[in-house]
Each structure stands twice: as C-alpha cells, then as structure tokens.
C-alpha cells in the first residue's frame with residue numbers, strides 16, 4: 001500500500017471508530033451542555049457572550065430559507081469604539097468552511113474583523129450557513145434522524161442561505177442594498193448565488209472577497225487534500241453506516257482539540273503546529289490566546305457531501321456542481337459532467353483581497369477566478385508575503401494588512 005492509501009485508511013478507520021465506539025461511550029456519559037436550546041452542542045463560549053464580554057452590543061436573529069433550514073444570524077448594532085452615527089447600508093460578513101460567525105471574534109477586539117468593522121460604525125450582520133452548530137435546524141427535518149437534512153453543498157449555500165440572509169437584512173433594515181464580505185467558501189458561494197439568481201445582483205453594492213474559494217485545482221494544503229479525498233473515497237461506506245455529518249462541534253475531533261489546546265503550552269506548540277500543517281506557515285501571526293479560543297468554535301460542522309465536494313474540487317480544473325457520477329449526473333443535471341458555475345454572469349462589483357502564502361485558495365486559483373469576473377474592481381495582494389488563508393480570521397495583524405483595503409471599499413459604497 002502506498003503511504004497515502006495507508007494514511008487514508010487509518011483516517012477512515014478512525015472516523016468509523018469515532019462514530020461507533022467513542023460516539024457510544026460519549027453518548028452514555030454525555031452531560032447536558034449549559035443550555036438546551038435545540039442546539040445539539042453549543043460552543044463553550046458563544047457569539048453573544050464574546051461580543052458582550054468585550055463591550056459590543058449584539059442581537060440574535062432567526063432566518064428561514066425557502067427550503068426550510070433555520071439559520072441563526074448575529075448582528076453587532078454598535079461597535080465599542082464607534083463614536084459616530086451608524087453608516088448605511090448594512091454589511092454582511094460571511095464565514096468559511098467548517099466555521100461559524102464566531103471565527104470573526106476569536107482573535108479578540110484588536111484583530112477580530114467583526115469588532116474592527118463594527119468599530120468603523122457599520123451595521124454588521126453575521127449569518128451562519130446551514131449545518132454548522134448555530135444552523136443545524138429545519139422546519140421539518142431532524143438533522144439527527146433525516147439524512148435529507150445533510151443533502152447540501154456549495155450550491156445550496158449560494159442558492160438558499162445567502163439569499164435568505166440578504167433578504168432578511170434588507171427587510172429588517174429597510175435597505176435596498178448591502179455590502180458583502182465573504183471569507184473563503186463565503187466568497188465562492190456568493191458567486192454561486194449571483195450566477196444562479198441574477199435578481200440578487202442589484203442587492204449588493206460591493207462584494208469584498210477574502211481568500212475566496214472557487215476552483216481548488218492548486219490547493220497546496222496536503223492535509224486538507226488528504227482529509228477531503230479520504231472522505232471522497234469512503235463516502236459510500238460512511239453513508240452506509242449512517243454518517244452524513246462531518247466534523248461537528250462537540251464531535252470527538254473538536255472536543256479533543258479544544259481540550260488539548262486549552263493548555264497554553266500545547267496551544268503554542270502542538271496546536272500552532274497543526275494550524276501550520278494545514279496552511280502556509282506564518283510565524284508570529286496568531287496569538288496563543290486566539291489558538292485557545294478558536295478550537296471552541298472550529299470545526300463547526302457541515303455535511304459530509306460538502307466535504308466530498310471539496311474532495312472532487314481539488315481534482316478538477318473548474319468550479320463546478322457536485323459530481324454524482326455519470327448516470328445520476330444525467331438525471332440531476334441532464335449532462336454526464338456536472339455543469340460549471342458561470343462566473344462570467346456575476347456583474348456585481350468585486351474586490352479580491354488575498355495572500356501569496358494561502359495554501360487553500362492558492363493564488364493560481366484565485367487568479368483564474370479573477371480572470372473570469374466581468375466587474376472586478378481590484379485584485380489586491382496583501383503586502384506581507386507570508387499572509388495565509390487563516391490569517392483573515394486568526395492573525396493579530398488584520399488591522400494592518402487587510403482592514404484598510406476593506407475600509408476603503410466599504411466607505412466608497414456607503415453614505
């Protein structure tokens with residue numbers, strides 16, 4: 001066996017073990033978490049608590065999508081350091097794969113983008129995509145029982161979740177437009193929305209995409225490739241044993257890392273190393289306190305199908321729909337190959353901010369995407385050559401390297 005097959009087999013066996021053995025043991029001794037609000041597992045410290053702790057006023061909203069998913073959206077109504085009236089229009093800040101709204105708070109008030117953008121006096125809204133711990137609910141389907149709940153990937157985020165969140169914000173604030181900021185998957189699914197639902201294009205003033213993920217042909221993160229290709233390989237087996245959810249909060253992977261990374265020494269050595277293994281190295285960028293905090297919220301859970309989509313994406317040279325295999329593709333799409341998302345249709349003004357050392361959304365893929373967009377205002381490379389993917393959420397240096405560019409365009413598109 002090749003080392004890769006070997007490792008992936010071990011990974012697979014561990015997954016099964018997590019599910020069957022540890023899951024049962026865990027279920028037997030599981031203590032109810034602090035509150036039971038229909039969330040199967042809650043973050044140890046949630047958005048509201050974090051924002052309040054640092055003096056930011058926040059609200060919690062519930063959004064229901066056309067296909068019945070119940071999403072939680074947070075809003076920071078006023079930043080602690082905002083001394084002027086709130087600017088209009090509202091701003092939507094969307095998280096990435098396996099994350100939640102909380103990722104924009106994890107690095108604290110000096111660096112978390114949610115704090116910094118609120119401090120610039122924007123009315124900031126932070127949705128949560130279906131399947132993560134805040135949005136693991138549906139009007140009819142039970143995520144613990146109904147496998148149909150988990151039948152989604154990038155397409156559904158763009159087709160249902162982002163439109164529902166936008167409509168909610170516009171309605172609630174009586175605005176015609178908002179400005180959109182999307183990180184990683186939150187950038188890619190914004191483009192999916194606009195390519196599929198042109199009526200949404202006029203609802204966005206400007207879209208600022210941070211390390212956006214579309215095509216993943218040149219993804220350099222070996223660990224990520226290995227993880228999602230393993231899921232791809234064992235997708236049929238995993239669904240056979242009833243596994244439709246991937247890496248939930250409160251799952252064994254998250255609990256274990258959260259437990260280990262609570263310790264300062266572990267956080268500054270092993271947990272830092274783990275981050276370095278999945279992304280390009282950027283020494284000194286992430287504070288130990290942030291590492292301790294982020295594993296309370298990461299991984300936040302998604303569908304197995306979504307991870308499998310990434311397993312497919314790292315092996316094709318375009319940005320396309322989920323690949324079911326030839327015969328089901330014919331049924332679902334009317335073609336043997338899954339159709340690509342047509343980025344040429346996205347007429348919204350777009351700004352791209354990205355780092356040369358991003359191992360997920362690598363510069364080659366981001367440039368490919370940029371070349372397809374008809375209304376690209378600017379493609380901005382962060383000055384620091386070691387700027388990587390997770391720096392957007394976890395670096396202590398966001399206000400130096402990315403906030404000025406974000407602020408420049410928000411200002412241009414606000415009154």
Ligand SMILES: *[C@@H]1O[C@H](CO)[C@@H](O)[C@H](O)[C@H]1NC(C)=O
Pocket residue numbers: 034035037039042046047048049060072134
């Ligand atoms: C966040 O935590 C607070 C206090 O523990 C709790 O009242 C609130 O319901 C939680 N919110 C969510 C969305 O879990």
Ligand SMILES: *[C@@H]1O[C@H](CO)[C@@H](O)[C@H](O)[C@H]1NC(C)=O
Pocket residue numbers: 342343344345
């Ligand atoms: C994508 O959209 C552009 C612009 O409307 C169009 O010219 C092109 O034919 C479309 N491409 C595909 C593959 O549908």
